[in-house]
Amino acid sequence: MVMLLNKNQELSLKERFLHLNFVFIGIIVVLAFIGCATLYSVAGGSFSPWALNQGVRFGVGLIILFAVALIPPEFYYKVATPFYVVTLMMLIFVDVAGHIGMGAQRWINLGFFNLQPSELMKIAIVLELAKYFSNVPLETTRTIKGIIIPAVLVAVPVAFIMLQPDLGTSLMILFCAVFLFYIAGVQWWKFVLAGGAIVAAMPILWHFLHGYQKDRILTFLDPERDPLRAGYHIIQAKIALGSGGIWGKGFLSGTQSHLNFLPEPHTDFIFTTFSEEFGMLGGVVILFLNLILISYGYWFAFRIHNSNYFGKMVILGLNTNYFLYVFINIAMVTGLLPVVGIPLPLISYGGTVILSVMTSFGIMLSFYANRDRELKK
Amino acid sequence: MKKSNHKLRILLKRSLIVFSVNILLFFALIGRLYYLQIYQGEKYALLSDSNRTSRRLVSPPRGIITDRNGVELAVNNQNFQAMLIPEQSRHIDGQLSSLQAILHLSDDEVAHIKKDISHHRRFVPVKIKDNLSWDEIAYLMLNNSQYPGLIIDEGLIRTYPYKEYTAHPLGYVGAVSEADLQKDEDPLLQVPGFKIGKSGFEKTYDNILRGRAGAVTYEVNAYGRIMREIEKTDGVRGQDLDLTIDIRLQKKAYEAFGNESGAAVVLDVNTGEILAFVSVPSFDPNLFVDGISVKNWNSLINDEKTPMTDKAIAGQYSPGSTFKIVVALAALEAGVITTNTTSFCSGKMKLGNHYFHCWKHSGHGHLNVIEAIKNSCDIFFYETALKLGIEKIAEMSHRLGLGEIYDIGLENQKAGVIPDKKWKQTALKQPWQQGETVIAGIGQGYVLVTPLQLVTMLSRVVNGGYEITPTFIKKDKPPEAKKLKLKKENLEIVKQGMFEVVNGVGGTAARAKLKLKDVKMGGKTGTTQVRRISLKERAQGIRRDEDLPWKYRNHAWFMAYAPHDNPKYAVAVIVEHGRSGSGVAAPIASKILEEAIKLDIR
Numbered sequence: 001m002v003m004l005l006n007k008n009q010e011l012s013l014k015e016r017f018l019h020l021n022f023v024f025i026g027i028i029v030v031l032a033f034i035g036c037a038t039l040y041s042v043a044g045g046s047f048s049p050w051a052l053n054q055g056v057r058f059g060v061g062l063i064i065l066f067a068v069a070l071i072p073p074e075f076y077y078k079v080a081t082p083f084y085v086v087t088l089m090m091l092i093f094v095d096v097a098g099h100i101g102m103g104a105q106r107w108i109n110l111g112f113f114n115l116q117p118s119e120l121m122k123i124a125i126v127l128e129l130a131k132y133f134s135n136v137p138l139e140t141t142r143t144i145k146g147i148i149i150p151a152v153l154v155a156v157p158v159a160f161i162m163l164q165p166d167l168g169t170s171l172m173i174l175f176c177a178v179f180l181f182y183i184a185g186v187q188w189w190k191f192v193l194a195g196g197a198i199v200a201a202m203p204i205l206w207h208f209l210h211g212y213q214k215d216r217i218l219t220f221l222d223p224e225r226d227p228l229r230a231g232y233h234i235i236q237a238k239i240a241l242g243s244g245g246i247w248g249k250g251f252l253s254g255t256q257s258h259l260n261f262l263p264e265p266h267t268d269f270i271f272t273t274f275s276e277e278f279g280m281l282g283g284v285v286i287l288f289l290n291l292i293l294i295s296y297g298y299w300f301a302f303r304i305h306n307s308n309y310f311g312k313m314v315i316l317g318l319n320t321n322y323f324l325y326v327f328i329n330i331a332m333v334t335g336l337l338p339v340v341g342i343p344l345p346l347i348s349y350g351g352t353v354i355l356s357v358m359t360s361f362g363i364m365l366s367f368y369a370n371r372d373r374e375l376k377k
Numbered sequence: 378m379k380k381s382n383h384k385l386r387i388l389l390k391r392s393l394i395v396f397s398v399n400i401l402l403f404f405a406l407i408g409r410l411y412y413l414q415i416y417q418g419e420k421y422a423l424l425s426d427s428n429r430t431s432r433r434l435v436s437p438p439r440g441i442i443t444d445r446n447g448v449e450l451a452v453n454n455q456n457f458q459a460m461l462i463p464e465q466s467r468h469i470d471g472q473l474s475s476l477q478a479i480l481h482l483s484d485d486e487v488a489h490i491k492k493d494i495s496h497h498r499r500f501v502p503v504k505i506k507d508n509l510s511w512d513e514i515a516y517l518m519l520n521n522s523q524y525p526g527l528i529i530d531e532g533l534i535r536t537y538p539y540k541e542y543t544a545h546p547l548g549y550v551g552a553v554s555e556a557d558l559q560k561d562e563d564p565l566l567q568v569p570g571f572k573i574g575k576s577g578f579e580k581t582y583d584n585i586l587r588g589r590a591g592a593v594t595y596e597v598n599a600y601g602r603i604m605r606e607i608e609k610t611d612g613v614r615g616q617d618l619d620l621t622i623d624i625r626l627q628k629k630a631y632e633a634f635g636n637e638s639g640a641a642v643v644l645d646v647n648t649g650e651i652l653a654f655v656s657v658p659s660f661d662p663n664l665f666v667d668g669i670s671v672k673n674w675n676s677l678i679n680d681e682k683t684p685m686t687d688k689a690i691a692g693q694y695s696p697g698s699t700f701k702i703v704v705a706l707a708a709l710e711a712g713v714i715t716t717n718t719t720s721f722c723s724g725k726m727k728l729g730n731h732y733f734h735c736w737k738h739s740g741h742g743h744l745n746v747i748e749a750i751k752n753s754c755d756i757f758f759y760e761t762a763l764k765l766g767i768e769k770i771a772e773m774s775h776r777l778g779l780g781e782i783y784d785i786g787l788e789n790q791k792a793g794v795i796p797d798k799k800w801k802q803t804a805l806k807q808p809w810q811q812g813e814t815v816i817a818g819i820g821q822g823y824v825l826v827t828p829l830q831l832v833t834m835l836s837r838v839v840n841g842g843y844e845i846t847p848t849f850i851k852k853d854k855p856p857e858a859k860k861l862k863l864k865k866e867n868l869e870i871v872k873q874g875m876f877e878v879v880n881g882v883g884g885t886a887a888r889a890k891l892k893l894k895d896v897k898m899g900g901k902t903g904t905t906q907v908r909r910i911s912l913k914e915r916a917q918g919i920r921r922d923e924d925l926p927w928k929y930r931n932h933a934w935f936m937a938y939a940p941h942d943n944p945k946y947a948v949a950v951i952v953e954h955g956r957s958g959s960g961v962a963a964p965i966a967s968k969i970l971e972e973a974i975k976l977d978i979r
Contacts, residue, residue, distance in 0.1 A: 137381075138383060138384040138387065141384075179395060183387070183388050183392050184387075184388070185384060185387045185388070185391075238413060239424045241410070241413045241414060242414055242417050242418055242421020242425075243422040243424065243425030244418075245415070245418040245422060255425060255428070255429040255596070256425055256429075259428075259429050259596070259604065260598050261428050261429070261598075261599045275410070279414060280410050280414040280415060283407075283410045283414070284407055284410065287406055287410075290403075291399075291400065291403045294396075294399055295396075298392060298393075298396045301392060302389065302392075306385060309381075309384070312385075312388060312389075316388075316392055327399075327402055327403075327406070330406050331409075334409045334413060335409075335413075336405075336406075
């Protein structure tokens with residue numbers, strides 16, 4: 001409690017490291033381990049082609065998490081705007097490059113790694129909005145004028161991601177932004193009004209959706225509509241899940257995934273693969289571990305110095321991002337939401353999501369490590 | 378400061394609200410898991426199982442058909458098939474053209490194989506050729522490195538080792554038709570390549586011979602590829618069928634016909650067991666098992682000797698003089714004649730203004746019933762028939778088994794015709810004429826019998842008047858036969874007549890005596906007119922039957938039994954267009970009886 005007194009004192013690297021939350025990191029490691037084990041099973045009891053790769057990526061992700069977490073939080077305040085601008089430019093570049101004949105792409109090839117700007121935008125938008133809202137008084141937030149700027153900050157990247165087209169990611173960013181607007185103090189009725197406007201615009205928006213996106217929504221509404229094509233995914237996913245029962249079919253014994261009935265058993269639908277083998281018990285374990293992670297996120301936001309509004313908002317935004325990943329993915333594979341191509345972070349195979357969530361966790365931990373002092377602007 | 382506190386309070390308050398919503402949503406997901414995995418778990422477990430498993434029926438081996446001594450007449454032989462798994466073959470077209478040369482496949486067959494390959498997934502084996510010879514198997518085994526994806530599969534194929542000897546009673550199996558599927562719900566019929574009985578015993582006793590399906594459950598992946606066997610239940614083998622025939626006698630009887638067309642049935646006179654049952658010519662049932670070629674089929678159905686017709690049961694012929702035994706017995710039983718009753722045969726008899734001739738135009742002179750049978754005198758039987766009346770003749774015919782259909786498990790049995798007044802009124806809408814009784818007395822006119830009926834009649838006469846019925850299925854103890862209430866002395870009289878036919882001096886079949894020392898046979902010839910020689914033909918110089926084209930010549934009958942003292946075997950032989958009962962049919966009958974006695978069938 002001595003530190004409370006020194007609320008303006010910067011911490012040494014060692015202190016910052018010791019101030020990290022290792023239970024939080026431990027849960028991340030456990031979830032990643034579950035992911036690798038499931039990938040090992042999907043491959044028919046083999047480390048290749050996925051489990052080992054994923055392990056290595058997670059290792060890299062863990063290094064990034066520590067690196068990001070050990071950077072003083074002031075850094076994130078400073079880079080918020082440039083980071084947002086650069087990310088938006090990359091997003092535009094990807095879109096334009098796609099349109100001028102390089103083929104529709106969502107990523108920039110960096111040689112060793114395919115960078116998805118839309119993935120970075122999930123972090124950038126949180127930092128930028130947090131910066132904006134932390135700097136304007138509540139009164140401004142409560143005026144229409146006061147939310148025009150943040151609304152544009154959100155609308156532009158969302159529009160570009162929608163054009164890619166990536167409905168899932170654009171919706172995730174939108175939801176996350178709505179959350180930030182809400183906690184920033186924007187009035188209830190404005191959300192209701194905006195929601196009403198969107199519902200009214202639905203029939204028009206419908207025309208802008210791509211055929212496969214319409215298909216996914218219609219299939220979500222009635223999976224039996226076309227059981228051999230679009231509906232096949234969700235029907236087989238439900239069979240995989242349902243047949244797992246309470247205890248599951250056992251590790252390496254999931255017939256739906258091993259016999260190729262389940263599509264994408266190692267990426268978006270990995271939760272069903274896992275639940276087929278470990279049953280409801282396994283599914284509940286994954287849900288609870290994630291709930292604990294998210295609760296920690298809230299705890300971090302509450303725990304850091306009350307003067308650090310920016311930090312609280314960043315933590316809550318990134319935390320909500322993670323929540324949206326987990327909830328949308330599991331709701332999707334259990335047939336509660338349409339299939340929108342959102343992976344289950346830490347568990348699904350795929351490098352970008354690991355790097356993106358590990359960076360987010362790192363930023364959250366950076367604020368948490370410096371929890372007892374004010375943010376120097 | 379206060380304002381910024383308000384802003385912070387809103388942030389924290391609203392965060393708590395969202396956090397609560399997050400928790401609620403997590404529990405909603407848990408609820409969803411509960412719904413899918415517990416509440417509907419069983420439903421999805423079933424769906425998952427039906428996803429991953431594929432049940433295939435396995436046809437059981439068909440029951441074996443044996444003769445009375447256990448000799449196998451219908452068996453399941455190993456059948457080696459060449460199959461090609463397209464996905465394992467590197468160069469299908471090249472392989473097929475090479476296989477075409479080695480296995481002598483026609484272009485049509487190769488085109489069919491290519492179609493099969495394109496219609497199935499690449500891991501499904503496609504049949505290249507059935508019934509590989511040992512040479513072909515050896516070649517393919519030795520050169521298997523040249524044919525990746527080629528496998529040799531072993532199956533069972535119904536085979537009839539005695540071919541045409543047994544084709545008629547046994548029938549054959551063939552592919553399941555649409556009509557079969559409609560009638561029969563046994564899932565076995567759906568098994569690809571399954572064969573069911575199409576004719577003969579194979580058809581009649583199909584449900585006994587067939588057995589019950591076994592099943593193998595495989596685990597399959599989403600593309601239908603078999604991953605492993607999960608469960609296997611063995612089917613129930615079809616029951617065997619033991620026949621009463623003796624294949625050695627059957628073969629001998631068939632061969633005795635040479636190039637003639639006809640039928641012969643041998644009965645055990647005391648039990649009714651059918652010891653031999655041939656219809657000549659016949660066909661090779663093995664040709665039908667995998668589908669007969671159009672060429673073979675056409676040659677079978679266009680043959681004027683009708684190899685596809687079972688003449689023993691479906692051939693209806695006038696009994697001719699063999700019928701005199703029935704008339705004689707009826708007359709003796711009715712008391713119309715005795716051994717002392719004689720007729721005078723002058724070669725012809727006048728009834729109304731019509732003359733009825735004896736086959737011997739010079740006449741037989743005075744003769745009694747035994748002599749009349751021995752000489753097959755027509756006049757004697759014209760007169761006897763007149764005294765007796767058609768009703769009495771018909772009644773005796775039925776008692777002796779003529780005009781009846783027997784439960785021997787064969788389709789297409791014909792009932793023949795035993796005419797009486799009522800029959801003619803119903804069938805022809807005409808009253809009975811007395812002249813028709815006269816010609817019925819010598820087995821001509823409307824009377825029609827099958828060889829099976831005739832041998833049954835003879836058996837009932839020579840076994841002491843027991844009402845045996847013909848049977849094909851071997852039983853440990855044959856059923857007791859009823860007595861027909863015929864007087865023993867009357868039976869002995871007609872038997873004596875038949876003895877004289879063969880053994881008497883000048884008997885009509887004296888040349889056909891058994892070439893055995895101690896055993897005598899009795900019998901009766903018969904010749905039935907197929908068509909009268911027309912006036913026009915007479916004008917062209919055709920006088921004798923043998924001058925007519927084959928299909929217009931007379932049929933020849935001979936029925937016989939042996940040994941005379943204690944009859945055991947009876948045979949009826951018809952030779953279609955054979956012209957002479959004594960000359961053509963009797964030698965065949967005596968060969969068959971000689972063989973039966975030599976074999977001493979028990």
